[in-house]
Amino acid sequence: xxxxxxxxxxxxxxxxxxxxxxxxxxxxxxxxxxxxxxxxxxxxxxxxxxxxxxxxxxxxxxxxxxxxxxxxxxxxxxxxxxxxxxxxxxxxxxxxxxxxxxxxxxxxxxxxxxxxxxxxxxxxxxxxxxxxxxxxxxxxxxxxxxxxxxxxxxxxxxxxxxxxxxxxxxxxxxxxxxxxxxxxxxxxxxxxxxxxxxxxxxxxxxxxxxxxxxxx
Numbered sequence: 589x590x591x592x593x594x595x596x597x598x599x600x601x602x603x604x605x606x607x608x609x610x611x612x613x614x615x616x617x618x619x620x621x622x623x624x625x626x627x628x629x630x631x632x633x634x635x636x637x638x639x640x641x642x643x644x645x646x647x648x649x650x651x652x653x654x655x656x657x658x659x660x661x662x663x664x665x666x667x668x669x670x671x672x673x674x675x676x677x678x679x680x681x682x683x684x685x686x687x688x689x690x691x692x693x694x695x696x697x698x699x700x701x702x703x704x705x706x707x708x709x710x711x712x713x714x715x716x717x718x719x720x721x722x723x724x725x726x727x728x729x730x731x732x733x734x735x736x737x738x739x740x741x742x743x744x745x746x747x748x749x750x751x752x753x754x755x756x757x758x759x760x761x762x763x764x765x766x767x768x769x770x771x772x773x774x775x776x777x778x779x780x781x782x783x784x785x786x787x788x789x790x791x792x793x794x795x796x797x798x799x800x801x802x803x804x
Contacts, residue, residue, distance in 0.1 A: 600630050601638040608647045608658055609744055610716045611751020618657040647744035661749045663800060669746050670793040676739050677727065677789055678782035681769065684729035685778040693773045696725055700766045707764070712754040716747070722766055726785075750792065753799045764788065 594602075604624060607613045624635045639656055642648040648656045661669075688696075699722045706715035720743065727736055765788035772780035 596630065597634040597637050600628060600634040601641055603628055604635070604638045605642060605647065605744065608642065609720065609747040610713060611748045611754075613658045613748065615658050615660040615748045615752065618651055618655045621654050621656075642744075645741050645744055647741075658748050659745075661745070661796070661800060663797065665745070666749070666793065666797055666800065669742055670789070673739070673742050673746070673789050673793075674786055676735055676742070677723070678786040680727040680730040680732055680735055680739065681785040682778050682782040683732060684726050685773055685776075685781040687731065688729050688773060690774075692729055693770060696722065696773070697770050699725060700770060703764065703766060712751065715754065716751060720747070723785075726769070746796065749796045749799070752803075753792075753795045756799050756802070757795065765791070 613619060621632060621635055621639065624639075625632055628635065639648060643650060643656065646659070649659050651657050659665075699718060702718040703715065703722055706712075706718055723743075724736075724740075727739060730736070765784040769781050769784035769788070772778075772784060
């Protein structure tokens with residue numbers, strides 16, 4: 589289903605979600621309902637509903653006087669997110685590895701080529717979107733809808749800080765274990781697929797921790 593065919597409230601939710609997920613709204617940045625209405629060119633009601641959903645998911649928090657902001661990660665929060673991601677995402681990757689066909693792996697490799705192109709060009713928005721697409725495409729093949737939804741919530745929490753990392757360090761030294769994961773997928777080494785994703789997450793968490801330490 590294309591975005592245009594979705595109800596207005598769902599389109600607005602997804603657009604604001606992506607603004608959070610890909611760091612268009614920075615950690616600690618306050619925005620108003622009216623400001624989002626103007627940016628998105630929509631009505632107050634769908635914006636308010638989207639904010640309510642995203643607040644319930646922990647991606648936004650109310651600051652009073654109709655203002656909301658993206659929460660700033662603490663070291664403790666980052667540790668919790670890392671624990672949860674390492675518990676869930678490699679597991680989803682391993683389930684997916686048992687179900688994926690060659691055509692599915694080809695699709696994943698094409699996405700990774702876009703990740704690599706964004707890294708070479710230093711294109712931070714493209715990197716964030718393609719990296720997210722790589723992981724979510726892989727996990728979707730697991731068929732684990734409940735765990736997938738939990739992981740989506742974790743990415744909403746960590747995405748804005750990943751944008752901060754990219755802004756601070758650029759794209760050249762970003763963690764990328766995707767090639768190892770793809771090779772393991774092709775060779776049907778399912779445990780190694782999980783290990784590659786685990787290492788990818790751990791390295792990303794390290795870089796976010798470094799960026800947090802430098803800003804506090």
